[in-house]
Amino acid sequence: MKYLTAENMTGGYGGADILHSCTITVEEGEIAVIVGPNGAGKSTAMKAVFGMLPLREGRVTLGGEDITHLTPQDRVRAGMGFVPQTNNVFASMTVQENLEMGAYIREDDFADTMAQVFDLFPILKEKRNQPAGELSGGQRQQVAVGRALMTRPKLLMLDEPTAGVSPIVMDELFDRILEVAATGIAILMVEQNARQALNIADHGFVLVQGQNRFTDTGAALMADPDVRKSFLGG
């Protein structure tokens, strides 16, 4: 039983199922990546883990606790952090206010968590009083990740964190994500840039049409000729 275990998830947005018995697991301190062609249900699988998709079958456990029936808000309280793909910052609010809003549910003093986020993303400390909407794409993603980290989640979920950023920024973001994982947080992300993502991933889940096609370590998937041929362009 891994720290996050989402087994046999089957369901859709009403109508036909999008996920068919899909299983995603992550261990603490590890990075798991969901890759696959367009329309494979990658983002849908992540939304199902976060409770934004009604499941007909299957269950989700976090740290051994069954959270299948919790709302997304309650899952945040249970230790999940979620970074949506788009609109993931409060554009009109300053960087610091974004982080404060991330910590909204915390009653205790979160100054040390904010200091940690600023250590992780030094550029945010520099721009703390600037509205998040005025930052570059890469900086905005850092704000989004920082906001999610403010609740001190045990599991951080990132929906295509590198969408729309330059390759240099992408490498930097991946470095940061590795650092976050090193602090013991489980990371689950959906990525378009399959090759780069599998490079840093401990585990990869290749989805096709809402089903698990290949599941292995990142390195093994990179080495697998079938995976290479079908999904990594040879």
Place this chain on the structure above:
Amino acid sequence: MEDILNAIVLLSNFVIVPGLAYGAQLALGALGVTLIYAVLRFSNFAHGDLMAFGTMAVILVTWTFQSVGISAGPVPTALLALPFGILAAIGISLLFDRSVYKFYRTKKSPPVVFVIASVGVMFMLNGIVRFIIGPGDQNFSDGGRFLIKAREFKEMTGLNEGLAIKTSQGITIIVAFLVMIALFWFLQKSRTGKAMRAYSDNEDLALLSGINPDRVVLYTWIIAAALATIAGTLYGLDKSFKPFTYFQLLLPIFAAAIVGGIGNPLGAIAGGFVIAFSEVTVTYAYKKFLIYLGPEGWAPDGLVQLLSTDYKFAVSFVILVLVLLIRPTGIFKGKVI
């Protein structure tokens, strides 16, 4: 030189001071409209009548105070009654929120449905107010009438023209200023105020962050109702209270909110003054002013009034249409309606 001073005093007396007071009243009204728009995402057509309802409650409490002999000395008794009026306005706003808007919120209805519902609420509030206090004019101002009287000013300065500042004008500007500071402090610094801004900015992310939407909605109504009552009471003290006038105020208030940039509190304030000064400057007769400034013995033929005061609503309308055509986001980049 004395002519120029006389001209300035004349303009202050009939344009600048009334414009500032009227602008502050519009700004407070527009702040309420803009907050509802930012957080609840619809144009609240019932805001003018909410102002009337709150002011009516203030008037009723004022009369009660006056009948038992409570007064506030030189300032109007209505200021003592203001908190009670605010409570009444909050009460009825929350009642209508629970009974009307909540239903559509749960159904996630499009904004236009909310707008039409608010028109219904407007008619109901309108009816309630007329039913309780009647459709006629009510004067509830008491205490000192003037801070500075025209005659005293003339004696003091030796000028021909007098500058009169009514107590209600002074109170309007001071109260509006204090309320705006308090509101901005609340929105910028308090946890709940930040949560309201976050919810307004990005509803989904606010929910993800654990911000409770019911609480945000509750606070928005409380603040909007308080602002409406304060704006209505100040307007009533300055002019007089008549339910129909408050319904008509809806147009300049919306014009103010949109000109400033709807959803943006700073814009609501700027818009309030823009609309007020446009109305006052366009409808003022400049004859006497020009006589002072022109050559000795010369006088313009007409009144030099651009627009009769009867048409003052046309000013808001024209500005509203121009803004929507040329710069729909308003002065301070609000949202587009």
